[in-house]
Amino acid sequence: NAGVTQTPKFQVLKTGQSMTLQCAQDMNHEYMSWYRQDPGMGLRLIHYSVGAGITDQGEVPNGYNVSRSTTEDFPLRLLSAAPSQTSVYFCASSYSETKANVLTFGAGSRLTVL
Amino acid sequence: AQKITQTQPGMFVQEKEAVTLDCTYDTSDPSYGLFWYKQPSSGEMIFLIYQGSYDQQNATEGRYSLNFQKARKSANLVISASQLGDSAMYFCAMREGSPHTGTASKLTFGTGTRLQVTL
Numbered sequence: 001n002a003g004v005t006q007t008p009k010f011q012v013l014k015t016g017q018s019m020t021l022q023c024a025q026d027m028n029h030e031y032m033s034w035y036r037q038d039p040g041m042g043l044r045l046i047h048y049s050v051g052a053g054i055t056d057q058g059e060v061p062n063g064y065n066v067s068r069s070t071t072e073d074f075p076l077r078l079l080s081a082a083p084s085q086t087s088v089y090f091c092a093s094s095y096s097e098t099k100a101n102v103l104t105f106g107a108g109s110r111l112t113v114l
Numbered sequence: 115a116q117k118i119t120q121t122q123p124g125m126f127v128q129e130k131e132a133v134t135l136d137c138t139y140d141t142s143d144p145s146y147g148l149f150w151y152k153q154p155s156s157g158e159m160i161f162l163i164y165q166g167s168y169d170q171q172n173a174t175e176g177r178y179s180l181n182f183q184k185a186r187k188s189a190n191l192v193i194s195a196s197q198l199g200d201s202a203m204y205f206c207a208m209r210e211g212s213p214h215t216g217t218a219s220k221l222t223f224g225t226g227t228r229l230q231v232t233l
Binding site: 031032033035040041042043044045048049050056058088090092094096097098099100101102103104105107108 | 118147149151157158159161164166205207209213214215216218219220221223224225226
């Protein structure tokens with residue numbers, strides 16, 4: 001199993017450009033989520049999904065869109081990139097039927113907005 | 115108020131010694147879970163250990179143990195017999211609510227503790 005796969009690993013954008021960070025998991029996990037990590041601030045939740053067709057906002061959703069058309073994929077869209085969105089982005093997934101429902105994270109995507 | 119507080123920005127420990135990384139949390143939900151993740155310099159997030167609020171015993175996973183003091187709202191990570199490969203950033207995180215609902219995705223993270231293991 002590949003686990004949680006994120007692409008691209010690195011991306012540089014200019015202010016105002018749009019892009020999509022891809023996330024795919026092959027573990028048949030129902031729950032998926034996107035976090036961002038900024039220096040000195042830990043990880044913060046952007047959006048999450050409890051299953052195909054269902055998404056909800058996290059702590060810092062502004063400037064980001066998500067959709068979940070399949071169980072496997074959960075892309076994160078930046079509609080008009082801003083320098084404040086320079087960060088490392090992590091996608092995560094988990095399976096609700098386990099005791100702990102531990103999040104498995106992807107390797108991260110480093111985004112720089114100029 | 116911070117939901118997860120890690121007061122040690124950096125820690126040093128000698129190889130083969132034990133080290134405790136502090137974590138305090140704040141919640142009024144009777145059902146919650148506490149997690150520790152390791153982030154090496156390569157950047158990935160590696161799950162280490164979990165403690166549920168209703169678990170009677172402290173969690174252990176190999177060299178990792180969680181010192182769970184519910185009344186004090188603390189969930190300290192203890193690493194025994196430190197190794198050079200333990201040098202990394204360590205994050206404490208909390209889930210509020212049941213692990214079987216959508217809130218399971220909503221972890222609140224602390225700011226982390228950077229651990230450096232020395233010879």
